[in-house]
Amino acid sequence: MTATTADEKPPISLREIFSVFFWIGVFSFGGGLTGWVYREVVTKRGWMSDDEILSGIALAQVLPGANVTNLTVFVGNRLRGYAGAAIALTALISPPLVMCVLALWAYGFIQQISLLHAAVDGVAAAAVGLNIRLGIVGAVRVVRRVGPTITMLATFIAVGVLNWPLVPVVLVIAPLSIASVWPWKRNNG
Template identity: 45%
Template sequence: MNTPAQTSAPPSLLTMFLAFSRIGITSFGGGLSGWLMREFVRQRRWISEEEFLSGLALSQAFPGINVVNLSIWIGYRLRGRNGALAAALGMVLPSMCVAIVMAVAFAQVSHSKTAHLALAGIAAAAIGLSLEMGLRAARYTLRSPVPFLIMAGTFIAIFVFQLNLVGVVLVAAPCSIAAAWIRAA
């Protein structure tokens, strides 16, 4: 595994809270994991890309909202349980307040076709961010044939055969864990 990209002391809890808050209130729709990667891997260099992708995979395996799980993981990785709390609160509280205000505002303009077109544009951008993140993760799996086969099998099972997501995860997760275990040994 690569060493962390972090070259200085971990950020303060306030710095983490503010960084996650900024991402939470300026990101709309899906694609938040792409923003998190851009911010914490490329710009701030708090963690490496490999660590981020490992955290992303872990956060997707747990129940709940993936980006909140990922925020908790990054916060814990950087500053322990207090970092996990600061990151989660930063991601959730400010964006929740903005979402409430926006819901009230949207209720006022919901009859407008322009508002619906704007939301479609935001959704398209969010899908693009999610696609970029997925392609990065796919590139990461190309380093070894077994993770690639698990990824491809999962995609085919869900997208082509439209199998139940939970069932596919219950099969793919143990295979992936076993492959990682064998590779680490």
């Protein structure tokens, strides 16, 4: 399937793109945004096909950056090019930018309550649980192959245990990892 069908549909207005991603931003408590983008863009509005958004989701996870901002840029670009991507990203990020600072500001007033420290620690621990869960989802796929398993463990040990700096670690490991899964025997395909 090639991306040549864009001319046939009437263009989606930038205002509508802004509105959709603005409300996703407002209600994006606790993550799980990819599902929300899917519901608004594909299920409710039919702006993209399943296949298209699935490739976007994969891309969003492979590229650096928050998955949801990457997916937002991907969808915005697909709908209205550079302007669509810029509008969608601005709409998604603006409400949380203001709301998280307000939340921190409010926290400053109520942090004298001693139990609040416990509550915050509890939220943080649970939030780490969300990340561990994501790690498990990834690990289940990774451990089927030797190369990726070594890559995963090496990355974890270097950054998590030895506290080596992230950027050089990724720059060294990424080419090795990609080489380890590269389809070298191309004549067999």
